[in-house]
Amino acid sequence: MAYSEKVIDHYENPRNVGNMDKDDQDVGTGMVGAPACGDVMRLQIKVGEDGIIEDAKFKTYGCGSAIASSSLLTEWVKGKTLDEAAEIKNTEIAEELELPPVKIHCSVLAEDAIKAAITDYKGKHDQEEKKSA
Amino acid sequence: MAVEFTQNYFEIFGLPVDFQIDTSLLTERYRELQKTVHPDRYANASDRDRRLAVQQAANINEALNTLKLPLKRARYLLELNGVEFDDEKETTMDPEFLMEQMELREAVADVRKQDDPFASLNELMESINHKQSTMIARLQELISTQEYEAAKMQVQKLQFLEKLIFECESLEQDLADAL
Numbered sequence: 001m002a003y004s005e006k007v008i009d010h011y012e013n014p015r016n017v018g019n020m021d022k023d024d025q026d027v028g029t030g031m032v033g034a035p036a037c038g039d040v041m042r043l044q045i046k047v048g049e050d051g052i053i054e055d056a057k058f059k060t061y062g063c064g065s066a067i068a069s070s071s072l073l074t075e076w077v078k079g080k081t082l083d084e085a086a087e088i089k090n091t092e093i094a095e096e097l098e099l100p101p102v103k104i105h106c107s108v109l110a111e112d113a114i115k116a117a118i119t120d121y122k123g124k125h126d127q128e129e130k131k132s133a
Numbered sequence: 134m135a136v137e138f139t140q141n142y143f144e145i146f147g148l149p150v151d152f153q154i155d156t157s158l159l160t161e162r163y164r165e166l167q168k169t170v171h172p173d174r175y176a177n178a179s180d181r182d183r184r185l186a187v188q189q190a191a192n193i194n195e196a197l198n199t200l201k202l203p204l205k206r207a208r209y210l211l212e213l214n215g216v217e218f219d220d221e222k223e224t225t226m227d228p229e230f231l232m233e234q235m236e237l238r239e240a241v242a243d244v245r246k247q248d249d250p251f252a253s254l255n256e257l258m259e260s261i262n263h264k265q266s267t268m269i270a271r272l273q274e275l276i277s278t279q280e281y282e283a284a285k286m287q288v289q290k291l292q293f294l295e296k297l298i299f300e301c302e303s304l305e306q307d308l309a310d311a312l
Contacts, residue, residue: 031231032231033224033231033234034223035290035292035293036221036223036292038292038295038297038299039296042231061235061242104221105222108222112224116228
């Protein structure tokens with residue numbers, strides 16, 4: 001199967017690979033996995049006081065399309081609010097990377113990862129509010 | 134022995150519909166059945182019978198390939214019990230399990246950096262194999278108590294382990310090739 005040039009670019013030069021401290025209050029971590037292929041993806045966001053995503057990191061063990069989907073997503077979410085980031089659809093990722101139908105699930109994985117990261121971040125802050133209340 | 138297309142894979146081999154199966158009996162029954170549908174026996178038969186025999190042979194092969202591997206067998210058994218697998222859309226979200234998978238994949242990737250890569254890979258593979266056996270034993274329990282949704286999750290987790298083991302094996306091959 002031929003990968004698009006965009007996938008190859010992200011695969012060979014992945015953006016924002018790395019790790020953040022998952023216990024940091026400003027960090028949201030999303031862990032997802034695709035049982036079909038055994039791919040695992042970790043996507044993390046660092047949120048500023050203004051509610052804007054300042055930084056994003058990922059680590060993906062999987063195929064080229066999964067790596068490219070998560071790499072692209074980390075680029076896209078930076079500078080966005082949590083609500084804006086939550087609105088990113090897997091179809092947009094698939095379109096941008098020209099993923100073939102058999103690889104659409106890789107973009108689903110990336111969408112689920114950012115949603116999970118946002119949920120994790122919000123979960124931490126709900127607790128904080130309860131504590132201070 | 135005639136194979137009916139309405140029979141499920143367990144029934145084809147006359148085995149009880151259960152996760153635990155006698156694999157030597159499975160192989161034995163497979164050989165017997167393949168003899169009955171062998172093309173040589175149909176050399177003088179009608180086109181229709183010959184075609185049917187070919188289809189039956191394919192069905193028997195598929196049945197064997199499904200039942201001989203524990204994970205495929207479990208999936209098939211769960212599907213017989215109405216559990217649906219949608220591999221394209223389902224993403225597993227048990228964060229603790231995934232965190233562990235991530236760490237194991239990182240450990241596999243780091244094997245090359247170790248002083249004795251073979252020894253550290255062996256150690257890693259031993260612990261992964263042990264984990265796999267424990268999880269399969271648990272899967273067996275879940276199926277026997279008919280906790281099918283939990284069993285499904287266990288199957289999916291085991292699919293990650295399968296991938297992990299595959300990664301270990303390719304690395305082992307790479308290391309051996311580099312000697």
